[in-house]
Structure formats: structure tokens, C-alpha cells
Amino acid sequence: MDLLDRYLAAVAALLPKAQREDIVAELRDLLLNRIEEKEEALGRPLTDKEREAVLKDFGHPLAVAGRYGPQQSLIGPTLYPFYVFALKIALAVAAAISIIPALAAGLLGHDNPAHLVANAAFDHFPSSALMLAGLVTLVAAGIERGWVPLTGLTEWKVSELPVPSKKKGLFETRFNAVFEAVVVALFILWWTGLWKVDVGDLTVKSAVLLKPSAIWQTLFWPILAWAAVQLVGALVTLVQPGRVRLRASFELAVAAGGMALTTVLWKSLPLFTLEPLTASGADVAGLEQVIGLGMHVTMLVAGITFACQIGAAAWRLYKGAR
Amino acid sequence: MAHTMPTETDIFESLRQELRRGTLILAVLAQLKVERYGYSLRQALAEVGLEIDEGALYPMLRRLEGQGLLTSEWREEEKRKKRFYRLSTEGEAVLERLAAEWRAINDTLQNLI
Numbered sequence: 080m081d082l083l084d085r086y087l088a089a090v091a092a093l094l095p096k097a098q099r100e101d102i103v104a105e106l107r108d109l110l111l112n113r114i115e116e117k118e119e120a121l122g123r124p125l126t127d128k129e130r131e132a133v134l135k136d137f138g139h140p141l142a143v144a145g146r147y148g149p150q151q152s153l154i155g156p157t158l159y160p161f162y163v164f165a166l167k168i169a170l171a172v173a174a175a176i177s178i179i180p181a182l183a184a185g186l187l188g189h190d191n192p193a194h195l196v197a198n199a200a201f202d203h204f205p206s207s208a209l210m211l212a213g214l215v216t217l218v219a220a221g222i223e224r225g226w227v228p229l230t231g232l233t234e235w236k237v238s239e240l241p242v243p244s245k246k247k248g249l250f251e252t253r254f255n256a257v258f259e260a261v262v263v264a265l266f267i268l269w270w271t272g273l274w275k276v277d278v279g280d281l282t283v284k285s286a287v288l289l290k291p292s293a294i295w296q297t298l299f300w301p302i303l304a305w306a307a308v309q310l311v312g313a314l315v316t317l318v319q320p321g322r323v324r325l326r327a328s329f330e331l332a333v334a335a336g337g338m339a340l341t342t343v344l345w346k347s348l349p350l351f352t353l354e355p356l357t358a359s360g361a362d363v364a365g366l367e368q369v370i371g372l373g374m375h376v377t378m379l380v381a382g383i384t385f386a387c388q389i390g391a392a393a394w395r396l397y398k399g400a401r
Numbered sequence: 402m403a404h405t406m407p408t409e410t411d412i413f414e415s416l417r418q419e420l421r422r423g424t425l426i427l428a429v430l431a432q433l434k435v436e437r438y439g440y441s442l443r444q445a446l447a448e449v450g451l452e453i454d455e456g457a458l459y460p461m462l463r464r465l466e467g468q469g470l471l472t473s474e475w476r477e478e479e480k481r482k483k484r485f486y487r488l489s490t491e492g493e494a495v496l497e498r499l500a501a502e503w504r505a506i507n508d509t510l511q512n513l514i
Contacts, residue, residue, distance in 0.1 A: 102463075104475075105439065105484050109455060112440040138456050146460040 082127065083110060086134045093144035102147055110137065154219045162219040168257050169211035175261045177203035238321070256316035263310045270303060287363055288354040294347035298340065305336040327395035334388035341381045350374055425453055427503055429461065430496040433471060436487040438478075462486055470495055 087110075091103045113133050118125055125133070137143065154162050181199040221227035268274035312329030315322065344350060349371055355363045407415075432445050439459055446453055465471045470492035475484050488496060 098463075101484075102459075104482060105459060108438070108481055108483055109440055109459065111481065113455075143456060146456055147463065 082130050082134060083107070083114075086110075086137075086140065089140035090144050093140060094147060098147070106143070110134065113137070152223075153216075154223050158219055158223055162215070165215045165219065166212055169215045170208055171254075171257060172261050173204055173208035173211050175258075175265065176207050179262075179265055252320050253317055256313045256320070260310060260313035260317060263306050263313060267303065267306050267310065270299075270306065286355070286357045287366055288356055289351045290354060292347065292350055292352060294344065294350065298343065301336075301340060305333065305340060308336065309333045324396055324399050327392045330388060330392035331396060334385045334392055338382065338385040338389065341378050341385060345378050345382075348374060348378075424503070425451065426461065426465070427496075427499050429453075429458070429465070430470065430488060430492060430499065433486055433488045433492070434496075436485050438483040438485050440483075442486070465492070 087103050087107055090106065091099050094102055110133065114125055114130060117129065117133065177199040180203075181195040184195055218227060265274065308329065312326065312333055315329060316326050319325070349367070351370060353363050353367050353370070428446060428449075428451050429442065432442055437445060439455070439462060442462075443453060443455055443458055462471065462473075466473055466486065470489060471486050472489045473484050473486045475482050477483070
């Protein structure tokens with residue numbers, strides 16, 4: 080088998096079966112013409128090295144076969160900006176998935192902070208980022224080829240774009256919505272036990288065991304419903320930031336629900352009981368006091384925040400603008 | 402990794418290629434009013450000063466044929482089987498419209514540059 084046959088066989092292997100014979104026959108004629116043209120110019124037959132140079136000059140078999148494909152790019156220029164935006168979101172989600180468990184474990188004093196950071200940065204983040212980026216790329220390539228129908232990119236209205244604000248840009252609004260959606264989704268997964276965060280028992284420096292009080296069990300469904308409404312609200316903001324009244328309705332529902340939950344929790348204090356493991360009774364009592372005070376302050380702040388949010392959301396619902 | 406800034410020549414070359422890309426299809430269609438095979442088409446284009454990379458020309462011919470603008474048939478010439486292309490009826494109509502478009506663009510640009 081001479082060099083031309085070898086070259087053409089390599090190209091043929093990469094071509095669609097239906098057109099293979101046809102394209103290879105045409106390429107053979109073209110390459111023979113090239114060789115003959117050179118031979119005519121030199122006035123002698125080409126050496127093997129010169130024939131090889133002609134074939135090499137024509138291009139790598141992968142590139143030559145690739146030019147005959149129906150699709151020249153994985154993700155075309157129209158879709159590319161949307162793809163890059165989705166990739167950024169995927170990376171933010173990967174970062175959140177990696178950081179939150181490490182943060183929780185760190186706050187509860189379960190592991191060496193340096194070890195947790197290293198684990199999050201070099202193990203969890205790269206693997207989740209690669210997985211999510213791969214998924215986004217697959218979906219984008221599917222959209223490019225028309226396998227995944229997507230009307231959102233073509234059927235959009237200028238009137239549904241968000242009203243620009245001096246305080247918040249569009250990017251910030253959407254970024255906040257993405258962040259909120261990710262955090263709430265992770266919370267829901269954790270709350271329902273679908274996402275198991277391996278932080279062991281709730282202990283403080285392995286000296287005191289924190290046991291959630293019965294109120295958390297009682298409020299399981301109300302808290303889940305509240306988080307679900309918040310997730311839908313964040314997704315609405317992400318997809319249709321211009322629907323101010325719809326967004327305000329969700330914000331109002333979330334803030335009112337938050338206020339109701341805070342009130343119930345306030346009445347059910349303390350929210351955790353402390354059981355000493357290695358700590359002394361005095362230490363436990365001291366810690367109980369600190370946690371109790373912390374809970375009171377947290378709930379007071381939450382109550383004030385929810386009250387402000389209720390006011391702001393109600394105002395936006397009434398005015399219909401940001 | 403340090404990024405090197407593209408030189409003026411690089412920028413010109415990329416813009417030149419972009420400018421030529423669309424016009425090459427027009428030239429190919431115009432040359433195929435007469436039946437030709439790929440290699441002779443490339444030579445005919447080169448003779449009028451339009452060099453085209455064969456790697457791009459052959460897939461382009463297939464695309465144009467797939468779009469119904471060209472017809473083709475295999476025939477033997479100079480003791481070798483060659484694929485001859487020529488403009489289809491649909492191709493002639495498209496060429497006429499594209500040529501009119503080209504003349505209009507050319508007239509407009511002549512006034513601008």
C-alpha cells in the first residue's frame with residue numbers, strides 16, 4: 080500500500096459511511112492532480128519524501144475529514160454567549176457545593192480547617208466543576224444541533240427585561256438569584272436528607288452534643304414548603320427578572336412565611352439542648368447562655384429583616400416597579 | 402501563559418479571509434456555469450486571481466450540491482474518474498440574485514471608500 084492509499088484510508092475511517100467512497104474517490108483524483116502538477120514542474124517523478132510532503136501539506140486526516148462534516152463547530156457564535164453564561168453559573172454552583180459542607184464542618188470544629196479547605200479546593204471543586212461544565216457543554220451542543228428544543232433564546236420580549244436600577248445592575252440581580260437558588264436548593268436537599276453532609280453529630284469541639292429540640296420536627300413540612308417557595312421565587316427572578324409584580328408576590332410570601340416561622344421558633348426557645356460529652360457542667364451552662372443569647376439576637380434580626388422585606392415587597396407589588 | 406498581541410498583519414489577514422469567504426461562493430457558482438471538476442475549477446479560479454484552498458473548496462462543492470445549487474456526475478477523463486460539477490437551474494437563479502446583491506454592495510462601497 081503506497082503513501083496515498085494510507086493517507087486516504089486514514090481519512091476514510093473518519094468519514095460518514097454513506098459518503099465515504101465518493102469523497103475518497105474525489106480526494107484521490109485531487110491529490111493525484113497535485114502530484115502530477117509537481118511532477119510536471121520538476122520534469123521527473125516525485126520521490127517518496129516529496130509525495131509525503133504533498134499529502135502532509137493537504138492536512139491532517141482528522142482536519143480533512145472534519146471539513147466534510149455537517150457541523151463545523153460544537154457551539155456556534157449565536158449560542159456561545161449563553162453557553163459562557165451557563166458555564167459561569169455552573170462554576171458558581173460547583174463552588175457553593177464544595178464550600179458549604181466544608182464551612183459547616185469547619186464551624187462545628189470537626190476537622191482541621193486547612194484540611195477542609197484543601198479538600199474543598201482540590202477534590203470537591205475540580206470534580207463538581209468538571210462534571211457540571213461537561214453537562215452544560217453537552218446540553219449546549221444538543222441545543223446547537225437542535226436535539227434540545229429551546230424557545231427561551233428566541234421568544235423573549237424587550238418588555239420583560241428588568242428595569243435598570245442605579246442601585247442594582249441586571250447582572251447583580253441575576254447573580255443574587257442564582258446564588259439564592261443554589262443555597263436554597265442545597266438546603267432543601269440537606270433538609271430532606273437527599274444530600275447527606277458528613278459532619279457527624281452536631282457537637283461543639285467534640286465536648287458538647289447539640290440536640291435539636293422537638294420544634295424542628297414539628298416544623299419539618301412548613302420549613303420545607305417555605306424553602307420551596309423561596310426556590311421558585313429565585314428561579315422566577317433568574318428567568319424573568321422583568322416580572323416585578325410576580326417577583327414581589329414571591330418575596331412577600333417568603334418574608335411573611337419567614338416572619339411566621341421566626342415567631343413560632345421564638346416561642347419555642349431553646350431550639351437546641353446541650354448534652355455534655357467531655358465538658359464540665361459549668362462550661363455547658365455558660366455555652367447554653369451564649370447560644371440562648373445568640374438565638375434571641377438572631378431571631379430578632381431575622382424578625383426585623385422579614386418585616387422590612389414585607390414592607391418592600393408589598394410596596395413593589397403595589398407600585399409594580401423595582 | 403503570556404498572550405502575544407496580534408500584529409497588524411495578523412489582523413489584516415484574518416479580516417481579509419473574512420471578507421473573501423462570502424465572495425468565494427459567488428465566484429465558484431459563477432465559474433460553474435461551465436461544467437468543471439474540482440481541480441480544473443481551482444485552476445480556473447487561480448487564473449483569474451482567486452486562490453482557494455482545496456481543503457475548503459471540495460467540502461464547499463458538496464455543501465452547494467446538497468443545497469441543490471449544483472449537480473454532479475462521475476465521468477472518466479484522462480484515464481481517471483472525475484466528478485464534474487455544474488450549476489443547476491436553482492443555482493442559476495441563486496447566482497443571479499447573489500450577483501445583483503454583490504453589485505449593489507459594490508456600488509455602495511465604491512461611494513464610501
